[in-house]
Amino acid sequence: MLKRNQIKFKTLVLLAFLLTIGNVNAQDSLEDVRIVVLGDANIVLTEAIKVDYNPQVDPPKLNPPTLTYPLDDKKYKTKPEIIPARAQTYNTKENEKLYGNYTRLGFGMYQMPLFETYLNNTRSKNLDYGMRYKFLSGEYKPLNQLFTDHDAGAHFTYNISPLSNINVHGGYLRNRINWYGFSPDSNKVGMDTSRNVYNNISVGGSYVKKGKALNDFTYGGGLDYYFQNDKFGNKENYLSLNGEVKKMVKAHLLTLPLRITTTSFGKDTVSSRLFVDLNPRWFLDYGRLTLNVGFNSTLYHDSTGGKLHWFPYADFKVKLIENKLIAHMGIERGLMQNTYASIIKQNPFIDTSIDLKYTNVKSRLFLGIWGSISSKAAFGVEADLGNYINMPMFLGDTSVLRKYKVIYDNVDIFNVKATLQLQWAEAFKSTLEFGYHNYHTDDQKYYWNMPNIDAKLNFQYNYKNKFTAKVTGYYLGERYGKNFEYRDSTKVSLNNDAVKLPAIIDLNIALEYRYNKMIAVFLNGNNLTNQAYRRWLNYPVYKLAILGGVAFTF
Numbered sequence: 001m002l003k004r005n006q007i008k009f010k011t012l013v014l015l016a017f018l019l020t021i022g023n024v025n026a027q028d029s030l031e032d033v034r035i036v037v038l039g040d041a042n043i044v045l046t047e048a049i050k051v052d053y054n055p056q057v058d059p060p061k062l063n064p065p066t067l068t069y070p071l072d073d074k075k076y077k078t079k080p081e082i083i084p085a086r087a088q089t090y091n092t093k094e095n096e097k098l099y100g101n102y103t104r105l106g107f108g109m110y111q112m113p114l115f116e117t118y119l120n121n122t123r124s125k126n127l128d129y130g131m132r133y134k135f136l137s138g139e140y141k142p143l144n145q146l147f148t149d150h151d152a153g154a155h156f157t158y159n160i161s162p163l164s165n166i167n168v169h170g171g172y173l174r175n176r177i178n179w180y181g182f183s184p185d186s187n188k189v190g191m192d193t194s195r196n197v198y199n200n201i202s203v204g205g206s207y208v209k210k211g212k213a214l215n216d217f218t219y220g221g222g223l224d225y226y227f228q229n230d231k232f233g234n235k236e237n238y239l240s241l242n243g244e245v246k247k248m249v250k251a252h253l254l255t256l257p258l259r260i261t262t263t264s265f266g267k268d269t270v271s272s273r274l275f276v277d278l279n280p281r282w283f284l285d286y287g288r289l290t291l292n293v294g295f296n297s298t299l300y301h302d303s304t305g306g307k308l309h310w311f312p313y314a315d316f317k318v319k320l321i322e323n324k325l326i327a328h329m330g331i332e333r334g335l336m337q338n339t340y341a342s343i344i345k346q347n348p349f350i351d352t353s354i355d356l357k358y359t360n361v362k363s364r365l366f367l368g369i370w371g372s373i374s375s376k377a378a379f380g381v382e383a384d385l386g387n388y389i390n391m392p393m394f395l396g397d398t399s400v401l402r403k404y405k406v407i408y409d410n411v412d413i414f415n416v417k418a419t420l421q422l423q424w425a426e427a428f429k430s431t432l433e434f435g436y437h438n439y440h441t442d443d444q445k446y447y448w449n450m451p452n453i454d455a456k457l458n459f460q461y462n463y464k465n466k467f468t469a470k471v472t473g474y475y476l477g478e479r480y481g482k483n484f485e486y487r488d489s490t491k492v493s494l495n496n497d498a499v500k501l502p503a504i505i506d507l508n509i510a511l512e513y514r515y516n517k518m519i520a521v522f523l524n525g526n527n528l529t530n531q532a533y534r535r536w537l538n539y540p541v542y543k544l545a546i547l548g549g550v551a552f553t554f
Helices: 002-021 340-346
Strands: 101-110 112-120 127-140 147-162 164-178 196-207 218-230 235-249 251-264 270-278 281-285 291-301 305-321 326-336 359-374 375-398 402-427 427-442 453-463 467-477 479-482 496-502 503-515 519-526 532-535 547-554
Touching: 101 519, 112 164, 112 547, 218 340, 235 340, 270 496, 291 326
Parallel strands: 375 479
Antiparallel strands: 101 112, 101 547, 112 127, 127 147, 147 164, 164 196, 196 218, 218 235, 235 251, 251 270, 251 281, 270 291, 281 291, 291 305, 305 326, 326 359, 359 375, 375 402, 402 427, 427 453, 453 467, 467 503, 479 496, 503 519, 519 547
16 A cells, blocks of 8 residues: 555646746636635525636645545535625615515425525615525335425624624425335335434534734634434434634734534444544645645544544645636645435435444645636646545445445545536526545455546536526446445355446436526426436435525515
């Protein structure tokens, strides 16, 4: 494994050198490169921003890989497309009608009803509050494919002063699934027998105080808690306390974030874990060159004892061509928590008895380059090489329900991701994303269910904000899954045969016609190729699915 890492590291260094000396003929300015951190997001109504002709492409993010795919198991994971209320300004008329609330009603194939609503206050300088709820379900009885999702939440934000605010939020998520990986011809299993229900209740809050001047302290902190359980008695409690202090030190920004996390999980026997993370960063800005340096440190403790982990971190960025081309490279290490909630988010068809371990990112080297090609095109390329200890993966069993078991292995992963965005005209743009992944495991034959190639192609058309059309295509390359079975008494593995899962092409379309500012109709089509492909071994997804309805803003 060390030899493989050395070869791939030399490849990364060579690529960085070629990217640095390459001759780039960018013609138009990339005026504002934005770095976006992906994560859980709350809906925030802001002033609508007109898309200009100069596309912006963020550097591709290569977060440590998980077993989630770009394809959704359950289609129509809708996101509100709200006509945002214009932010209040001195020019806003008090009698101007603002539309900040949203409701969507729909129905589709597989007895699939959709109800989604979002309510919030529309005009306030210092106060923002709202609530949301979504219900979506589907059922295909011949294969026992059934799911029911309830997703509710609320938030409250108050600006105590122009420099400080508080936020409180809460949510409830209920997901009902069926294990349906068995053959309906050879096994007759009832809906209740194969049923599981996941519940997640969450609450949290935060406080932020900004400094009046550039050199003043900015500080804040918060709390997040959730309770996760299922129908079979598994329970997880998660509590996270976090705080952060920011201060300019010698004209450079120093950030000191601290997070304390405690989790407990189990059914008959409960295990507890404690993580204390301190990850300081010093952002050194020298104009064309910026350095983000620091370290990641984690104090981990459970019933077997504790250990302190310390890892260096560095990210170097250089503007090869001012406002046109940026390159970066760096190194990081750290620990990733694997919780019950994160595991079932990756694969809800797991067994009711699982083992939770944390993943040690022993080393991760990364480099990339992004910029503009012309006034209508922008690109980004990112590569990384990582060594992950105790990476979770899933193997199917040969019980009647074909549940999945969680196993762990050490994996070397080499990723390359490229993004190209084209703004053909003001109303028409497209985005292409391509990823290549190479895996080397220690004990397992493959990194189960993970593809070597994935891609996404998206086209969007907007005609005068009256008619919108989105066409999205996904490609997922070949990957390997495996079932294994045990002898009843000895628990010795008998079946180690790998099954090659064919590549997937999934085409989707979303159409919307806005009759006026308040009423719109929509029609979604998913899996237009009508293929019952398998993301997970033994678990085919829905074939062609059509859903339509009406949306209201008020």
